[in-house]
Amino acid sequence: MEFIYTRKFVILRDDLSSILGLKPKGHALLEIRENKGKMSINIDRSEKENFYKVYLVGVNDQDFIEKEIGRIFTDDRGKGNLEILFNPKNVGDDEYSIDKYSAIVLRKDKNVLLTGYIDEKNKFLSKYISQIDENSYSREVYQEEKVGPAEELPEPRVLEEVEEEIIKEIIEEVEEKVEEVGEIQEIEEVAKEELLRDEKAVEEIVENTEIENEEVPEETFQNVETKFEYGEDLDIEYIKQLSYKNQMSNYVLNILRFFPYVKPFNANLEGYDWWRIEYDGADIHRGFLPYYNYLSNMYNVYPFMPNATTCQELIAKYNHYLFGLYRENNDIKYYMYGIPGTFTSLEHPYRGVTGFNTWFESADGIGYWVLYINSMTGKVIFPINPMTPYY
Template sequence: MPVNIYKRSYIVLNPEDKGCSFEGKEVSGYLKLEFRGNRGRVTAALQNLNPDYSYNLKLLKSNGDVVVVDFGALKVDDKGRGGGEWTFDLEDVKGSGLKWEEFSVILVEAHDGEKFLVPLVSQMNKKSSNWKSAYRKYLIKRESEESETHKEETVEEKKVEVSPAPETVYEKIEAEEDALKENLEEYSKKEENKEEADYIKYLKEYVNNIVNFLEEVQPFEKNLEGYRWWKVKTGYREGSFDHYLVGFVKDEKGDLKYIVYGMPGFFTLSDQPFAGMTGFVVWKPVREGFRGPRDEGYWLMHIDAKTGQIAVPIEPTPPPIIQN
């Protein structure tokens, strides 16, 4: 992929194993993929996950020798909403020695200390072999290896005799704990500042990529005040739907306030992305006043530029349940 080409796509995750949903609701989610040169970024947005479980996002190569790459843990709040973001090298994904194209499945793994489930999955390569069978074999092998390691550690522990610590040692431990606590607090503040600086740097780079390398357009007959739009071609859909919009909205001071995504679609429930669960809750027609089920328009999602969270600054426009 040429260095200056930026590409974005979405992967819808499909429900797989049952057993770790939030309040009996069906789990759902999607992944946003961003590529530029050899760099990749994956952002996860998930719904209705039981927060009592731990979750990880993983890549699976199921053909030939099974390879599993763990992107890392997904954070899930007390309402079942989960997410995470990771960067990687397209030519060597997370040090695996494999290219992105060599992986066939991306999945969410759930575990509670005893059992493993796959509540969400997407099969990226439809020609791949039975991924679930391959993944089960991988889990069985891993469990066997961990069991052997635990046995070896237990034997070593029995060989070591521990003497009770004298009173002076306990006083020293308490002092070290206090110092460690102070260091951790200072480190935590530095990490928060670093994350904020990294986010601002990424945001500037992202905006520059859009403005410098993509086509600015005016998709609406009557534009929303203060909005500027750029078109991103995807190569995944047919005709006039083979793209999406990226928009920027600035505040009174000229600072970036919202990043807006526009997915082409009709004003129907079937065309609303993820039934509005991921923030696409506003529909705007291309031609002002044309709001029929076959009139072209865009479903819009707003992102708060400062927090990175979904925002709803415009009143939602739910589609009619019954179409004429």
């Protein structure tokens, strides 16, 4: 089947949203030319520093069909965008072509953010949402903040005007990326000093340690380079942040070559890569990976918790920790630290105050407490629904 040129603009609405306290808005642009498909999605006023899965939904005979086609990550303003390329004959290597799908749904588990119809002839989303599997797996739910009053998203008048609005919105979004630069610059200076100081330490570790690495796909170590296409109008501070992020990411990937790549969790977490860092009894307060001070120095900030378990104690007990990357389209979104420990109050690092509030069960039955760090800003991401054991 050959597809002729198709271009559709879809308004994403919140009338079926089940996430309270938000008035999100968004739109999607679907383009099909011959046998190449592209979908661009933009959202606003959603949860900040979070992510949503994007589904195409349709009806086949009497059954609903859905296909997850990607994830949208939001920034600290609640904005996010995603561009997806696909084969319209079999979307995501599935058996169904694009014309089998007539709706777009953005959600986390059963919690729906936005919906929109590609084809409004058959409106079925209310029934579909009522049948969403309540056991859908997702634990990465991030910080909720208050959102200002919503404004109505204007209906497109003509196609050319809509396209101009999309381009303008994307450019404005890029220009608004920078805030709290002072804090980032401070982190940058500390990180640069750590990189220079610890290169010799890493070389010593490599020379004195024999590691049998699990075979890692070659693309895992591709150099990171985030590109931008908006000429010279980008804020200079944002460009500096982007450049530093790329340098840091490439440094990290080079270091991680010397450590075993592992898949420690029972669940298959898509987009996650993990490496195991052994503890050899050396100075536990000194690390060579980015933002290691979140593990070694945080406890000094909380003297009111003298009996709280520290990351250092758990690392020494289990003789290792994990370092991880979460990537979307080869772009590193989050750095992660995984501290071994059971889902108990006795092994909950700092009782969750510093951000270790996501726990995943591991194959050995112990599990890991995970800390998420925004790779652009260096800020810790705190869960909106922390996984806290009973005290």
